[in-house]
Amino acid sequence: MTTQGQKSEQMMKVFKALADPIRLTIIQYLNGQDHEVTCGEVDQAIHIGKTAGSYHFKLLQEAGLITARKVAREKYVALDRSTVDRYLVHFWDNL
Amino acid sequence: MTTQGQKSEQMMKVFKALADPIRLTIIQYLNGQDHEVTCGEVDQAIHIGKTAGSYHFKLLQEAGLITARKVAREKYVALDRSTVDRYLVHFWDNL
DNA sequence: AATATAGTTCAAAATGTTTTGAACTATCTC
């Protein structure tokens, strides 16, 4: 079972993850794709360096907002829409 | 008209406002009330000082998450559920 | 094997947010 404390910690991670313009831009970019893309592609598309990118992808991952899959050198990321649905769309049910 | 920049600034304010445990507790408290309450009542209920309270109420107000009405010495606040609906429940439409 | 590429990690600096007490304004009560 998940405790209430764990649930609101996860909720906080989600809101903190969304409370940043770069990460919101990443989410928007991923939302426009219907398949997974590499971190490098996103970094280039939104004009951030790979170090900054790595940092932001880590937070998004920890929040459960993206899925990530490493294939050899490359890391493929995609939006995890179910997390947005759980914490935002169904906000009132989780509060 | 509201520009896209204005909309995402407001969205950021909403997420930043929700990305804090005290403010989330305030939201929860207000969600449990069906009428407006004073800042003092909330401060007492959730055990924070009035200075901290004032700071957090200001951010919640700027995010549009609460309405506030000053009556003489007292300030009555209430949850503005329409903002949650606009930015969270209908997240995908605003992105 | 040497070089290039994708991404991570680290630590320092820069920036942003939150807390706190003291002083303040405005209203209320005696």
Place this chain on the structure above:
DNA sequence: GAGATAGTTCAAAACATTTTGAACTATATT
């Protein structure tokens, strides 16, 4: 009017997040 109450403002301290470059790991290419 004097003293109490509700809330705000200010500035400093404490704390948290973000940025950056350099060094690193692992895989790919020649």
